Each structure stands twice: as structure tokens, then as C-alpha cells.
């Protein structure tokens with residue numbers, strides 16, 4: 474899997490407009506809140522202090538976070554622009570793009586085969602669905618993908634992954650319910666080596682970031698795969714649920730401290746007005762947001778692009 478890259482090719486430019494249009498529809502709730510809210514504030518008139526205060530409230534209400542909202546308002550205030558709807562919209566957009574544009578997005582060594590990706594997160598954030606979406610992207614590129622059913626904890630988790638594997642054209646390695654998650658991963662990676670698979674994606678059980686023994690289990694899965702493929706897992710993706718708003722921040726903190734998270738996926742952005750959480754997350758952590766989830770089907774995964782995202786929210 475290669476991370477989404479900024480690229481100025483003609484094709485990307487052509488896709489840009491249609492991607493914004495599509496995302497605008499998917500992010501409708503967040504967009505209604507932010508974009509329409511801004512229109513309301515700017516048309517409401519009043520002095521600079523009132524306008525800035527209302528913008529601050531609007532950003533906080535969109536879950537951009539208190540500190541990040543204050544930072545954005547401060548930047549707009551000190552920029553000296555005349556406060557009309559267009560200039561303010563553009564200034565906020567610029568600030569958001571700046572925050573979202575992390576430098577040094579790590580290059581993923583896709584020459585390593587099998588490339589091993591472990592997917593972690595709290596219960597119900599969208600891990601398994603995200604795995605299906607990722608697998609669909611990869612099989613669509615002609616890659617051979619194998620899913621490891623290392624969620625041996627939740628009843629029906631194995632069947633759920635199996636159904637997705639069938640739909641997206643991936644292999645699966647599974648054990649019985651209650652089996653050791655790390656040994657499923659071990660078998661999956663062994664099978665991947667034997668079958669010349671390109672990418673292994675390990676599904677893990679949802680776990681609360683506060684439960685140390687469960688967090689240790691993630692580390693154990695990682696240790697086991699590294700015995701078979703040095704340096705693996707190459708990626709640890711943390712899936713966050715956008716609808717949980719600020720809660721996602723503490724999850725990102727705990728998982729990144731204990732599980733060596735290399736990338737974030739923010740799922741369920743279609744179902745929430747709290748899309749601003751993406752901005753808060755980007756400002757708080759030095760971990761790249763690789764993808765966003767915008768629906769329940771295997772196609773509903775977008776490589777994260779700061780410009781496309783900010784435009785979809787605000788313009």
C-alpha cells in the first residue's frame with residue numbers, strides 16, 4: 474500500500490474537482506455546520522470582536538478543538554484582512570490546509586513483500602470495514618492480498634471478515650473463536666510468504682486504550698510478525714471514529730504511545746457534523762492521516778488530501 478501522495482499530474486488535477494464534489498456530498502453534515510455557519514455569521518454583521526468570537530464558537534462546535542480553533546481565529550485576526558465572507562472563508566481554509574499538510578509523510582517501502590499492515594483501534598470504530606476498503610483498493614491494483622482474522626474475541630468477527638474477503642477478492646487466514654490472536658497473525662504471515670502475497674492486513678479486536686493487557690496483545694502480534702518478516706508490521710493503522718469527536722484524540726494518544734501507530738484512518742466522516750476533528754487530530758499528533766472513510770461500502774475510502782478536504786468543508 475502506498476500512502477496518498479501530493480502529485481500535480483494532469484490526471485490528479487482532473488480528478489480534483491470531482492473528488493471535492495463527491496466529498497462535499499459525503500461531508501454534508503460537517504459542511505452544513507461550518508460553511509453555512511460561516512455565511513450566517515458574516516451576514517449577521519457586527520464588530521470584529523463579535524465576528525471572531527462567533528467564528529471561534531463555530532469551529533469549536535465543529536470539533537476542531539478549543540486550542541486549534543483559538544489558533545485559527547488568532548491567525549485570521551492578526552492577518553489584517555478585511556473581514557468579509559469571502560476573505561474570512563479563504564483565510565480559515567488556508568489555516569486548515571496548513572495544519573493538515575504534514576511534512577515528511579513517510580515513504581512506505583512497497584518493495585517489501587509481504588507488506589504487513591496491522592489495523593488497531595477501540596471497539597466499533599470501523600477497523601474491519603476499513604480493512605475491506607483497503608483490500609479492495611489493493612486488489613483493484615492487481616495486488617494479492619491476505620487478511621488475518623486476528624479478532625478472535627468478538628463472536629461473528631471472523632465471519633464478518635470472511636464475507637468481506639470474498640467480496641473484495643482477498644484470501645483469509647483464520648482460526649477458531651477464542652484462539653490466540655498472535656498465532657493467527659503468525660500463520661497468516663507464513664501463508665503469505667508461501668503464497669507470494671503482496672500485502673497482509675491484520676484485523677484485530679476492538680480494545681479500550683485504557684486496558685493494558687489488551688494493548689500488550691497488540692504489541693505481541695507485532696513481535697510475532699517481526700520474527701517472520703524483519704521490520705514488520707510495516708504499518709500500524711489506527712482507525713478512529715469521527716462521530717466520537719474529541720474522544721478520538723485520547724484514543725490516538727494512547728495507541729500511538731503503546732502500539733507504534735504509523736498512520737491514521739478517520740472513518741464515518743459521512744455520518745457526522747464533527748468533521749473538524751480531523752483538523753484537531755492533525756494539529757495534535759505528528760502522525761499522518763492516510764485515509765478517510767465516507768460510507769459503509771468497500772469503495773468508500775478516500776486517500777486523505779488536505780486541500781480536497783478543506784475545500785469540501787468550506788468552499
Ligand SMILES: Nc1nc2c(ncn2[C@@H]2O[C@H](COP(=O)(O)OP(=O)(O)OP(=O)(O)O)[C@@H](O)[C@H]2O)c(=O)[nH]1
Nearest residue numbers: 596597598599600601602679740741766767768769
Ligand atoms: N457511515 C459509515 N459507517 C461506517 C464507516 N466505516 C464503518 N462503518 C460502520 O461502522 C460499524 C462498525 O464497523 P466495523 O468495521 O465492524 O468496526 P470495527 O472497528 O471492526 O468493530 P469491532 O471489531 O467490533 O471493534 C459497521 O456498521 C460499519 O458499516 C464509514 O466510513 N461510514
Ligand SMILES: [Mg+2]
Nearest residue numbers: 600601624630
Ligand atoms: Mg472488527
